[in-house]
Amino acid sequence: MSEPTVFLASGFCRLRIDLSYDGTNYAGWAPQPDQRTIEGELTSAISKLAGVQVEPVVAGRTDAGVHATAQVMHVDVPKAADDIPNWVFRLNRILDPDIRILKVSAAADDFHARFSAVEREYQYRLADNNQIVLPLERYNTATWFRALDVDRLNEASSLLLGEHDFVAFCKFREDQKTVRTLKKFHWSRLDSGILTADVAANAFCYSMVRNLVGAAVAVGEGRFEKEWAQAILDNKERVSDSYVFPANGLTLVKVSY
Amino acid sequence: MSEPTVFLASGFCRLRIDLSYDGTNYAGWAPQPDQRTIEGELTSAISKLAGVQVEPVVAGRTDAGVHATAQVMHVDVPKAADDIPNWVFRLNRILDPDIRILKVSAAADDFHARFSAVEREYQYRLADNNQIVLPLERYNTATWFRALDVDRLNEASSLLLGEHDFVAFCKFREDQKTVRTLKKFHWSRLDSGILTADVAANAFCYSMVRNLVGAAVAVGEGRFEKEWAQAILDNKERVSDSYVFPANGLTLVKVSY
Numbered sequence: 001m002s003e004p005t006v007f008l009a010s011g012f013c014r015l016r017i018d019l020s021y022d023g024t025n026y027a028g029w030a031p032q033p034d035q036r037t038i039e040g041e042l043t044s045a046i047s048k049l050a051g052v053q054v055e056p057v058v059a060g061r062t063d064a065g066v067h068a069t070a071q072v073m074h075v076d077v078p079k080a081a082d083d084i085p086n087w088v089f090r091l092n093r094i095l096d097p098d099i100r101i102l103k104v105s106a107a108a109d110d111f112h113a114r115f116s117a118v119e120r121e122y123q124y125r126l127a128d129n130n131q132i133v134l135p136l137e138r139y140n141t142a143t144w145f146r147a148l149d150v151d152r153l154n155e156a157s158s159l160l161l162g163e164h165d166f167v168a169f170c171k172f173r174e175d176q177k178t179v180r181t182l183k184k185f186h187w188s189r190l191d192s193g194i195l196t197a198d199v200a201a202n203a204f205c206y207s208m209v210r211n212l213v214g215a216a217v218a219v220g221e222g223r224f225e226k227e228w229a230q231a232i233l234d235n236k237e238r239v240s241d242s243y244v245f246p247a248n249g250l251t252l253v254k255v256s257y
Numbered sequence: 258m259s260e261p262t263v264f265l266a267s268g269f270c271r272l273r274i275d276l277s278y279d280g281t282n283y284a285g286w287a288p289q290p291d292q293r294t295i296e297g298e299l300t301s302a303i304s305k306l307a308g309v310q311v312e313p314v315v316a317g318r319t320d321a322g323v324h325a326t327a328q329v330m331h332v333d334v335p336k337a338a339d340d341i342p343n344w345v346f347r348l349n350r351i352l353d354p355d356i357r358i359l360k361v362s363a364a365a366d367d368f369h370a371r372f373s374a375v376e377r378e379y380q381y382r383l384a385d386n387n388q389i390v391l392p393l394e395r396y397n398t399a400t401w402f403r404a405l406d407v408d409r410l411n412e413a414s415s416l417l418l419g420e421h422d423f424v425a426f427c428k429f430r431e432d433q434k435t436v437r438t439l440k441k442f443h444w445s446r447l448d449s450g451i452l453t454a455d456v457a458a459n460a461f462c463y464s465m466v467r468n469l470v471g472a473a474v475a476v477g478e479g480r481f482e483k484e485w486a487q488a489i490l491d492n493k494e495r496v497s498d499s500y501v502f503p504a505n506g507l508t509l510v511k512v513s514y
Contacts, residue, residue, distance in 0.1 A: 020392055021392050022395075067392075069391055069393070092389065097395050098392045098395075099392065100389050132277075132349065133357070134277045134357065135278050135279035135324075135355045135357055136279050136396060136508070138279075138355075139393060140393050
């Protein structure tokens, strides 16, 4: 991406923080007035240890209810900050157990959690055909009432691979880039009967994964032929036939640099 | 087992109900005054549909915080009860999402969820060596601070296989049988780093799985040699060196008839 790197202030060092969260009880990543957000909790916890107000930068901002097993952020803290090698332990003591810091490491001065990332990968978990979701899996599994055919899901999904303008699959946001390279969009059925979609791209625009899932499902359930998904892409217009799938099935599983 | 079968009353039919639950927010299976229990919730929901007060009988009573992916119960309801084929759907509408009915089926008159069961299997999930538990896995994964050696865990565990008096591994309960046949007690390390113990027996006495896990861990961490676990078994006395592992790591995964 061409956005300028944010330079490191003198006397500060840049930390890369790897973390995981259960998004169920958060209004998403980004701070919002009177709402509990993941960035809000992290900013408060890290600022306490750093002794200054920090401004986290994240690889992939996740929506309300979306989870992460491997999110990455960076944050600049005073070099003189106390006891950084023990911040994993200390931050996890401050944070609620639905956010866990996995690793805190020194990053290069020009490392940027968002702009240096070359690929993001998500997984979507879906119980189709009115399957009953086991209680222990209810937080990260969405449901759909119709039966889905894995081959049809994959046929529709593979048509969308490559570099395209994905504007038809993105919720509108000012100044949002919508040309993205979709590198992976593959469905499997687990032994338990749950469907998973593995979806990777250089970057995603707003609500893109959940729209892609919705388009694949419309083909997978037999409502449309796969050419319909191709047509959405080609027409570059949002279509109301495509259902945006719920946040709870979605997890950010990998960020590559 | 030699306990008498509970006979079916005239005008009633016996239903087998397969179910799953997240035990996190329950004070276990059995009803207790002023506590939310799994049997309590089920008795209330089924009685509502059956039009009479029912008395569920369960394959394996689970302690507070213990989960089940495949629990089995039976219940006797009036043959004239309304709309039994739709009870899966109707019960799941009444129950909170941390209990899910998977199947309701007609059972033979002499089917008994507890006495007809020939084997119960549990899985214990454990994050050793201060591994950080991913938030989405926190409800069914216990933690231990020391590193555990899978080979040592399995050496100790395999010594306990077979028919023995497991009194040393059971919390005291009046009239409890403690001679059990342990058929499986095997540890594996998942790719994620989490340890699992698969534990099967004809039946278990009170808190036996969590005691077996504690004894294996004492060997797996190098505190004792495997002969120590054998000695506990032979001495038939509860030992304070063996730690009873927490409920949240334990899940009932199979009942065989």
